[in-house]
Amino acid sequence: MPETTHAQSTQIQLASRPEGWPTAENFRTVTVDLPDLAEGQVRVANEFVSVDPYMRGRMSAAKSYVAPFELGEVMTGGAVGRVVASRAASLPEGTLVLHQLGWRDVAQADADAFRAVPELPDAPSSLYLGILGMTGLTAYVGLTEIAPVQPGETVFISGAAGAVGTAAGQIARLLGAARVVGSAGSAEKVALLTDKYGFDAALNYKDAPVREQLPALVPGGVDVFFDNVGGDHLEAAIDVMNDHGRLALCGAISQYNAQQAPQGPDNLVSFIKSSLSMRGFTLGNHLDKAGEYNQRMSQWFADGEIRYDETVVDGIENAVDAFLGLMRGANTGKMVVRTA
Amino acid sequence: MPETTHAQSTQIQLASRPEGWPTAENFRTVTVDLPDLAEGQVRVANEFVSVDPYMRGRMSAAKSYVAPFELGEVMTGGAVGRVVASRAASLPEGTLVLHQLGWRDVAQADADAFRAVPELPDAPSSLYLGILGMTGLTAYVGLTEIAPVQPGETVFISGAAGAVGTAAGQIARLLGAARVVGSAGSAEKVALLTDKYGFDAALNYKDAPVREQLPALVPGGVDVFFDNVGGDHLEAAIDVMNDHGRLALCGAISQYNAQQAPQGPDNLVSFIKSSLSMRGFTLGNHLDKAGEYNQRMSQWFADGEIRYDETVVDGIENAVDAFLGLMRGANTGKMVVRTA
CATH class of the missing domain: 3.40.50.720 (NAD(P)-binding Rossmann-like Domain)
Incomplete structure (x- = not known):
């Protein structure tokens, strides 16, 4: 069992379903102790967590793009981080990974919940939640x-x-x-x-x-x-x-x-x-286009063709504020929460 | 110059553009003398003239599926009839033809304005304006x-x-x-x-x-x-x-x-x-499907798979009433005007 500096995870849960505009009261921040890593698991210190408009739909019980969030569960969604402890040979410590475990500063799960990112030169890791993702x-x-x-x-x-x-x-x-x-x-x-x-x-x-x-x-x-x-x-x-x-x-x-x-x-x-x-x-329904896209976008990015903006909010405890700001249009370009 | 029994044509013109529901006042019925047939022309005694919902759009000046009807012109649209006089070898007397010259009892024009119908057994000619057309x-x-x-x-x-x-x-x-x-x-x-x-x-x-x-x-x-x-x-x-x-x-x-x-x-x-x-x-935009459709529908029709209804109004002078009835839903199945 490797030593780690992350034995806890701070997480944002959906506490109640919003009627109309969501408010801070619809969410709950909790800090949980993480169990020891099991065989095949990795622990990931998130660098950035994504907040996206589609998440509003999932907060309602009605049919949306995908199943509604469950009350009391952590808000899931895209996130990028580095493996800080590993009991899975496929994802050694230091690997940059993407996952959908959402609004938490540390994510721990079986290795197949994570996907290693082929890092591009000069690309901040947040871009894998945005233009490169x-x-x-x-x-x-x-x-x-x-x-x-x-x-x-x-x-x-x-x-x-x-x-x-x-x-x-x-x-x-x-x-x-x-x-x-x-x-x-x-x-x-x-x-x-x-x-x-x-x-x-x-x-x-x-x-x-x-x-x-x-x-x-x-x-x-x-x-x-x-x-x-x-x-x-x-x-x-x-x-x-x-x-x-x-x-x-x-x-x-x-x-x-x-x-x-x-x-x-x-x-x-x-x-x-x-x-x-x-x-x-x-x-x-269109994830089969990811390979083609990554190939073309990598080239465009390397050619200097791509501009981007990010609106960065610091601290997982401010993820709700970031999301509410996004709903109001407070962002320019991709809205992300920096958790590192 | 062949003898004919049709030296005149009764026609319905668009007299004014309706605001909202069309009324009889938007139309004018005129009877005109037909000139002698020129070389390459045919004269067709219509059997049935079609009235269709899309014609309402063409009565307005605004952009519609196709160009608006011109004021003072005959209401154009689908019709089926027989050649009663011909100076075109491609369409001898007696040929059943489809055309778009619309609301008139006799149509006279160059032969290329008409298309000979490959007649199916047991099919009344009106069906070429409807299920077979x-x-x-x-x-x-x-x-x-x-x-x-x-x-x-x-x-x-x-x-x-x-x-x-x-x-x-x-x-x-x-x-x-x-x-x-x-x-x-x-x-x-x-x-x-x-x-x-x-x-x-x-x-x-x-x-x-x-x-x-x-x-x-x-x-x-x-x-x-x-x-x-x-x-x-x-x-x-x-x-x-x-x-x-x-x-x-x-x-x-x-x-x-x-x-x-x-x-x-x-x-x-x-x-x-x-x-x-x-x-x-x-x-x-899809007339290229006509060949495929005619082939499949001819078979379905021959197999006895096809039902149809027609609402028949007699007399070209009643074409306007037929059209207004169509707008109100007075028809069951295809609404046609019998001109023969």
């Missing part, structure tokens, strides 16, 4: 499988300053899009999209209705819409879709905390008139 | 290309007692659907669906909200939704779609005459949760 893969699947972008086309991305949005904007361009337009919720984010991420234009959805602002930014119409927001953004996009346009519904953050059913778009007849197609997706 | 092809394209049905699946069809709906119900079954459910607007139509057309269950959308009635009829959920209605039907269908469900939007007759933008479905988040896909279509 599930977040980037989500954007890639949306723009290749769900709503494939063709060279020369115009792409509109809602929630474009978020983690998936910034990845999607860059990937759309790398896939050959001629014009990439995004929406975000502040002047600073709008400037970031055009100045740093190469968007041709961007709008601040808090300035005026999206439906009023969008047409001027896409004079040739939109061929592919990548939606992270839903609601008014979806309706505005349908207005300007070109014939045979494709809509990928990745998220609907505008609606996750709604307590009343939202009004849907009033222009669905355009689907018939313009031969539009719309597909919702969750990454779990 | 564009109407049937529309249903087939929807269930094979747009929202493909897999054997064993459950299919829900809105507006199921209409021309496309009755075709879709039968084609779904012939493609292997295990359960076919439809909606219609009267008890008589509901009975017809289950008694004549082989639907497993049907609902009368005037009895209670579709959203309340549908779940009990599809205990295993819906895999494919073929929509002719839109609005409340689309919303109700989304509620019960199975994972990876497919929605084909063929029509939205509930909304064609709306003067205010309708409220859209409140449950689009299900597209993400359940990986749904929805595609609108118009037949014009």
Whole structure:
């Protein structure tokens, strides 16, 4: 049995199901003693834990992308850390690993709950939760499988300053899009999209209705819409879709905390008139694209083509604040909690 | 120059664009003298003229499936008739032909405006406007290309007692659907669906909200939704779609005459949760399937697998009444105007 400096784990549990916006009262922080490592197990000191919009859905008992979180269980989700103790030959001490054990500073489980990361030079480990991980893969699947972008086309991305949005904007361009337009919720984010991420234009959805602002930014119409927001953004996009346009519904953050059913778009007849197609997706059904994505993104990253932002919150005890901030749009790029 | 008995043509023109529901005042009936046949032309005495829901869209100036009808022009659309005079060797007198010259009793034009019909035994000529023609092809394209049905699946069809709906119900079954459910607007139509057309269950959308009635009829959920209605039907269908469900939007007759933008479905988040896909279509983009369809449908028809209804209105001067009746759901199966 190896010596370790981590005999405890601080964890965030779901204490009650939120109605509407989640609050700190829906969560509970506990510190537990870890048992000795069993044969085949490893102990991982997390470096970063991911907070993501999809987690809101799992907090409700209703059907979501995946099964709801259980009350009293630790909030699961992506995390990256290093093996600090090992009784599994496949994952020796020092290995950087990804896992889904979520909101805790130390994770301990059978080795098959962890996956060793092929580390890229100059990549902070948090990126494996973002552009080099599930977040980037989500954007890639949306723009290749769900709503494939063709060279020369115009792409509109809602929630474009978020983690998936910034990845999607860059990937759309790398896939050959001629014009990439995004929406975000502040002047600073709008400037970031055009100045740093190469968007041709961007709008601040808090300035005026999206439906009023969008047409001027896409004079040739939109061929592919990548939606992270839903609601008014979806309706505005349908207005300007070109014939045979494709809509990928990745998220609907505008609606996750709604307590009343939202009004849907009033222009669905355009689907018939313009031969539009719309597909919702969750990454779990498309993990077979991970190998292809890792290969392409590794090359893009090595070529210096990739920009990213992270909003880092320190301390696992602040994971709830990070998540609530994410729901309010307080992040730019990927929101992560630093646990090291 | 051959002798003919048709030197005149009675035609229905679009006189003004309807706001909301069309009325007789939006149309004008005129009788014109036909010029002598030029070389390469044929004169066709129509037997049946088609009235179809999509024509409502073309009466407005706004973008629709195809270009709007021009004011003062004859209402174009599908028609079937026989060549009564010919100066084109390809279409001798007596040939049964299909064309798009629409609401008139006699059509005269270059031969390439007409297409000879390979007549099936025991098929009244009106069927080439319906189950053996564009109407049937529309249903087939929807269930094979747009929202493909897999054997064993459950299919829900809105507006199921209409021309496309009755075709879709039968084609779904012939493609292997295990359960076919439809909606219609009267008890008589509901009975017809289950008694004549082989639907497993049907609902009368005037009895209670579709959203309340549908779940009990599809205990295993819906895999494919073929929509002719839109609005409340689309919303109700989304509620019960199975994972990876497919929605084909063929029509939205509930909304064609709306003067205010309708409220859209409140449950689009299900597209993400359940990986749904929805595609609108118009037949014009899928005419390449006509050969395959004609082959399969000819066999089904010869095998006695195909039922149909027609609502026949006599006299080209009553085409407007027929169209207005169609908009109100006065038809069962294909609505045609007999001009012979």
